Amino acid sequence: MLCEKCKKKEATVMYKESINGHKSSYALCADCAAEIGAFDSTKKLISDPFENMNSLFGSLFGLAPYKKSTGVDVKRCNLCGASFNELAAEGMAGCPNCYSEFEDELSATIARIHGSSVHTGAAPAKYMEGREKKKQIEAVEKELHDAVAAEEYEKAATLRDKLRELKSDEGGMK
Amino acid sequence: MMWYELTGKDSDVVVSSRVRLARNLCDYPFGKRLDESGAKEIIEKVRSVFEGVGDYTFTDYSTLDPTVKSAEYERHKISREFAEAKTPTALIESDEKNLYIMLLEEDHIRIQSIMAGLSLNEAYASASSADTLIDSSLRIAYNEKLGYLTHCPTNLGTGMRASVMMFLPGITAAGGIRSLQNQLGKLGLTIRGMSGEGSASNGCLYQISNQVTLGNSECEILTKLTEICEKITEQERSLREKMKADESGRFTDRIMRSYGTMLYATLIDTSELVKLYADVRLGACLGIIDRVTPKTLDEILVRGMPNVITLENRGAVNANRRDRCRAEMVRYVLAGASEK
Numbered sequence: 001m002l003c004e005k006c007k008k009k010e011a012t013v014m015y016k017e018s019i020n021g022h023k024s025s026y027a028l029c030a031d032c033a034a035e036i037g038a039f040d041s042t043k044k045l046i047s048d049p050f051e052n053m054n055s056l057f058g059s060l061f062g063l064a065p066y067k068k069s070t071g072v073d074v075k076r077c078n079l080c081g082a083s084f085n086e087l088a089a090e091g092m093a094g095c096p097n098c099y100s101e102f103e104d105e106l107s108a109t110i111a112r113i114h115g116s117s118v119h120t121g122a123a124p125a126k127y128m129e130g131r132e133k134k135k136q137i138e139a140v141e142k143e144l145h146d147a148v149a150a151e152e153y154e155k156a157a158t159l160r161d162k163l164r165e166l167k168s169d170e171g172g173m174k
Numbered sequence: 175m176m177w178y179e180l181t182g183k184d185s186d187v188v189v190s191s192r193v194r195l196a197r198n199l200c201d202y203p204f205g206k207r208l209d210e211s212g213a214k215e216i217i218e219k220v221r222s223v224f225e226g227v228g229d230y231t232f233t234d235y236s237t238l239d240p241t242v243k244s245a246e247y248e249r250h251k252i253s254r255e256f257a258e259a260k261t262p263t264a265l266i267e268s269d270e271k272n273l274y275i276m277l278l279e280e281d282h283i284r285i286q287s288i289m290a291g292l293s294l295n296e297a298y299a300s301a302s303s304a305d306t307l308i309d310s311s312l313r314i315a316y317n318e319k320l321g322y323l324t325h326c327p328t329n330l331g332t333g334m335r336a337s338v339m340m341f342l343p344g345i346t347a348a349g350g351i352r353s354l355q356n357q358l359g360k361l362g363l364t365i366r367g368m369s370g371e372g373s374a375s376n377g378c379l380y381q382i383s384n385q386v387t388l389g390n391s392e393c394e395i396l397t398k399l400t401e402i403c404e405k406i407t408e409q410e411r412s413l414r415e416k417m418k419a420d421e422s423g424r425f426t427d428r429i430m431r432s433y434g435t436m437l438y439a440t441l442i443d444t445s446e447l448v449k450l451y452a453d454v455r456l457g458a459c460l461g462i463i464d465r466v467t468p469k470t471l472d473e474i475l476v477r478g479m480p481n482v483i484t485l486e487n488r489g490a491v492n493a494n495r496r497d498r499c500r501a502e503m504v505r506y507v508l509a510g511a512s513e514k
Binding site: 093106109110115118120 | 204310
């Protein structure tokens with residue numbers, strides 16, 4: 001396996017870090033690992049006096065702490081181009097797409113702000129239709145289950161067709 | 175009519191109710207990542223939704239006189255951030271529906287409805303009608319788990335901030351604001367003074383609003399806030415009665431002195447107006463002053479704000495002239511009120 005940073009030399013070190021519960025790991029060659037201070041834990045702690053300031057600001061705004069970039073494989077939002085570090089420093093999302101792009105990184109923080117992380121309120125019309133359909137599907141599934149249990153196979157066959165029809169329409173929603 | 179020209183429920187304690195919905199378009203970045211052409215596209219898209227619909231008017235805020243913008247903020251139609259924005263912004267409004275739709279405030283679209291008295295459900299219904307209209311033509315950023323997607327994660331979910339502006343001289347005098355703040359915090363609500371934290375000269379006006387926007391439905395948030403405000407109203411009324419029962423006569427004297435100043439002063443600055451407002455509104459609510467209604471005083475307070483004064487009076491070119499115009503306006507409105 002090639003080093004994930006220089007993509008030239010053979011990876012010999014598995015570098016793992018865990019910052020406030022956020023874990024990441026990279027396969028690196030010895031040179032790249034040394035460059036980012038993987039062998040020297042004290043170097044990382046004192047090398048950037050502003051690192052903790054950034055994490056402080058990030059936390060104040062309710063996002064996960066700023067993570068110093070290792071220069072390896074920085075994920076960017078494909079709509080606005082923001083990295084997670086930028087969002088953490090700003091305390092704001094870069095665009096609507098950031099919420100799906102950085103879903104894992106943001107989920108704990110959102111739960112910390114709001115206490116619950118699932119929306120139960122109003123939705124745009126097309127999602128409301130989707131919710132309605134989901135309810136219908138669940139109801140038919142239950143009926144089908146009951147019909148099979150009661151050995152009413154003719155009724156079960158009709159319900160199965162109805163279910164298939166409902167599910168085929170469902171794919172259109174994004 | 176503007177909210178302060180109407181009388182709402184529990185207007186002795188509740189000045190106004192406001193509901194704000196944050197909405198964003200799917201394919202555009204937020205804030206500083208949105209370039210000028212993107213901003214103009216968003217403005218154009220939302221503007222076209224309201225074209226030819228009802229009595230909405232469109233104003234390009236990018237080129238508007240700063241005094242006009244600040245006056246609209248002082249009338250509570252728009253936010254301070256929106257009034258002070260240096261980037262392209264626009265407002266779609268309907269005074270008839272008490273609806274103000276800010277384009278490119280913190281979010282792409284912020285629908286705001288403000289009504290007199292305790293009327294959160296009515297304000298929500300009004301904001302929601304504009305939301306439905308926008309949703310029928312534009313792709314709004316939303317996902318099943320997080321609800322409406324907003325620039326700041328603190329607005330995710332319903333994207334709704336409901337707030338009630340309350341007049342609380344009784345609780346303020348009894349030193350109960352801090353304890354109220356603690357209790358509201360436990361319920362996911364916040365309270366803040368109208369002119370900043372810890373300010374004594376805030377006219378006893380406080381804004382109470384929901385803090386959490388994700389996990390509760392709009393209906394749950396509005397019901398909870400309404401119920402809490404009703405309880406605060408009851409408590410406030412009983413504390414006012416205790417103040418009125420003061421046998422030394424000092425309480426009534428203070429109110430009548432403030433009323434006298436309003437009736438006869440020729441120079442009133444903003445901070446004095448705010449203080450007089452609190453005394454005279456309390457006197458009007460308790461029946462100590464019977465010629466003025468709380469609504470009249472709310473109107474005086476809004477019309478007495480510096481930018482509104484400057485806008486409504488050509489001669490109000492400096493602070494001294496504004497103080498003169500303010501005192502004149504107060505006398506004029508009170509004279510009109512006592513004739514009714």
